[in-house]
Amino acid sequence: MNTKLSVTELAREIPIVSEVDVAVVGGGTAGVMAAVGASREGARTAVMERFGNVGGMINMGLMGHFGNRFFNSQGQFIMGGPPVELLRRVIASGATPYASLEEALAAGDCIFYRHEHAGRECLRLLEEARVEIWLHACFSRALPVNGGGYDLLFECKGGRQALRARQVVDCSGEADVACSLGAPMQDEKTRKYSWGLLFEMGWVDLERYQAFLAACPRSCPEWTPWLAKHLGMTVAEMTKDLYWGEWVDGKNRAWPFRPQIMKAVAAGDFDLVRQLPEGGMIRYGWDGFWPEPWHGADTVTANVCMVTGLDPHDVRHVSIAEAAARKYAFEFLQFCRKYLPGFEKAVIRTMGAQTVARGGREIVGEDRLQAEDRSRPAIREDAICLATRDMLGLPLGMFAPRGVPNLLVAGRCADQGYAVRASVQCMAAGYSCGILAALAAKKGLTPMRLDLAERRAALEKHGVLLQPRGPVRENFKIHQPDLPGIPRHDADDGFERAKKLS
Ligand SMILES: Cc1cc2nc3c(=O)[nH]c(=O)nc-3n(C[C@H](O)[C@H](O)[C@H](O)COP(=O)(O)OP(=O)(O)OC[C@H]3O[C@@H](n4cnc5c(N)ncnc54)[C@H](O)[C@@H]3O)c2cc1C
Numbered sequence: 175m176n177t178k179l180s181v182t183e184l185a186r187e188i189p190i191v192s193e194v195d196v197a198v199v200g201g202g203t204a205g206v207m208a209a210v211g212a213s214r215e216g217a218r219t220a221v222m223e224r225f226g227n228v229g230g231m232i233n234m235g236l237m238g239h240f241g242n243r244f245f246n247s248q249g250q251f252i253m254g255g256p257p258v259e260l261l262r263r264v265i266a267s268g269a270t271p272y273a274s275l276e277e278a279l280a281a282g283d284c285i286f287y288r289h290e291h292a293g294r295e296c297l298r299l300l301e302e303a304r305v306e307i308w309l310h311a312c313f314s315r316a317l318p319v320n321g322g323g324y325d326l327l328f329e330c331k332g333g334r335q336a337l338r339a340r341q342v343v344d345c346s347g348e349a350d351v352a353c354s355l356g357a358p359m360q361d362e363k364t365r366k367y368s369w370g371l372l373f374e375m376g377w378v379d380l381e382r383y384q385a386f387l388a389a390c391p392r393s394c395p396e397w398t399p400w401l402a403k404h405l406g407m408t409v410a411e412m413t414k415d416l417y418w419g420e421w422v423d424g425k426n427r428a429w430p431f432r433p434q435i436m437k438a439v440a441a442g443d444f445d446l447v448r449q450l451p452e453g454g455m456i457r458y459g460w461d462g463f464w465p466e467p468w469h470g471a472d473t474v475t476a477n478v479c480m481v482t483g484l485d486p487h488d489v490r491h492v493s494i495a496e497a498a499a500r501k502y503a504f505e506f507l508q509f510c511r512k513y514l515p516g517f518e519k520a521v522i523r524t525m526g527a528q529t530v531a532r533g534g535r536e537i538v539g540e541d542r543l544q545a546e547d548r549s550r551p552a553i554r555e556d557a558i559c560l561a562t563r564d565m566l567g568l569p570l571g572m573f574a575p576r577g578v579p580n581l582l583v584a585g586r587c588a589d590q591g592y593a594v595r596a597s598v599q600c601m602a603a604g605y606s607c608g609i610l611a612a613l614a615a616k617k618g619l620t621p622m623r624l625d626l627a628e629r630r631a632a633l634e635k636h637g638v639l640l641q642p643r644g645p646v647r648e649n650f651k652i653h654q655p656d657l658p659g660i661p662r663h664d665a666d667d668g669f670e671r672a673k674k675l676s
Pocket of ligand 1: 199200202203204225228229230237238241312314345347350370372585586597598
């Protein structure tokens with residue numbers, strides 16, 4: 175911030191518009207499931223969302239696909255309850271190329287879908303669970319209430335209002351509630367992760383583009399030295415670099431149209447990387463773009479705007495990132511139009527509502543995942559849901575901010591939330607947190623004080639799997655990136671998939 179000025183806010187009376195057992199802040203993947211879980215456990219529940227729709231990244235964020243986190247590496251099912259229900263409903267609504275969840279899971283590692291349908295099904299789940307839904311309600315501050323619980327202040331069209339809740343589940347994706355209550359954060363992670371803005375391009379002649387790709391040689395020997403020189407690095411430095419190392423010739427993420435990139439950069443038509451104010455940077459994101467024939471025979475989704483080095487909680491940084499990403503998307507479009515056959519008439523059809531940090535704030539939890547959790551012979555007893563890795567159960571303590579009672583933080587800002595931030599995993603954690611928040615409200619306890627056996631019984635009653643289900647399957651293969659990891663796309667992979675499905 176470049177001003178030392180400040181203003182004193184005058185004390186004022188704020189109407190409490192509703193009083194509930196459990197309030198969920200943020201209506202994304204984690205939030206929808208948390209609200210459904212709390213309500214199914216019998217709590218009067220409200221969800222507060224700053225945008226005009228629910229679903230978060232899986233809807234307004236145009237997230238590409240549900241990463242398949244349904245199985246462990248031995249082919250046993252690890253997910254139950256509404257996360258599975260939601261996926262079934264999205265498929266039944268015709269938003270994917272599949273006839274059933276089983277078919278989708280058998281087809282590959284990711285489930286591509288139409289975003290708006292996911293949003294609609296999230297809304298239906300909330301309505302059916304009789305959750306109070308507050309839209310265009312932006313949480314701003316939490317005030318502890320004497321005797322437990324919180325008043326949550328939020329900004330809406332009618333000005334500032336409040337909601338009183340005995341338990342809160344923070345699913346803002348940015349730990350807004352935890353932060354407002356002074357919960358300790360892992361500050362070193364705040365600027366560590368990249369941000370992305372997804373967008374869809376339409377009017378693409380995919381057949382011509384595919385023909386062009388097929389003719390592109392996989393190897394481009396001049397690329398690696400060119401890129402190193404362009405970045406001001408040695409080839410050895412670049413090869414070791416976490417980001418640019420993936421671009422070295424022969425690596426998966428090195429793209430087939432590299433001669434076109436070199437030409438465009440030399441002509442001043444495209445920047446692979448650009449510095450931004452305040453220490454930020456925007457780069458051509460390695461996820462690239464992939465065709466989505468079920469979104470339209472002429473459509474590709476792009477995940478190419480990658481911002482780093484900025485603080486997702488500083489309004490100036492957020493503004494820089496948003497403006498840069500939106501501008502970059504159009505520059506990329508111009509590059510495609512000029513250099514890639516099939517894109518001559520392409521337009522940007524739709525863009526995500528927000529440029530979103532993949533990580534950002536993470537709380538310091540009452541407990542955390544340990545390295546040995548990844549190779550335990552049995553699942554932790556205090557696990558509230560399972561993760562893809564064998565025997566990896568996520569402990570309640572990683573969702574309970576240290577020293578702040580009656581609050582759970584689900585989604586990607588849990589302690590080590592980045593490691594388990596895939597949408598399906600966020601749903602599972604959100605659901606379990608909602609159930610336990612409701613149980614805690616019923617018992618008048620903070621969730622960490624709930625009896626372990628009672629906790630497990632409540633979770634299992636609502637369909638949460640605390641042990642993998644089904645037989646061990648020999649030679650089961652599923653794409654499982656190392657934690658933390660992001661799903662990988664390769665141009666060829668996308669087109670193979672498209673061919674199979676269209
Ligand atoms: C660019 C990008 C690409 C990704 N791609 C994939 C992918 O392909 N596959 C995959 O499985 N995962 C992917 N992920 C990860 C996954 O999408 C997210 O980690 C996951 O969906 C997060 O869920 P969430 O509920 O924690 O957060 P979100 O979905 O971000 O939901 C948070 C919600 O809270 C609301 N909110 C925030 N602040 C407030 C406030 N103050 N008041 C009220 N409401 C508020 C937001 O509007 C939003 O609706 C991607 C993530 C990013 C950023």
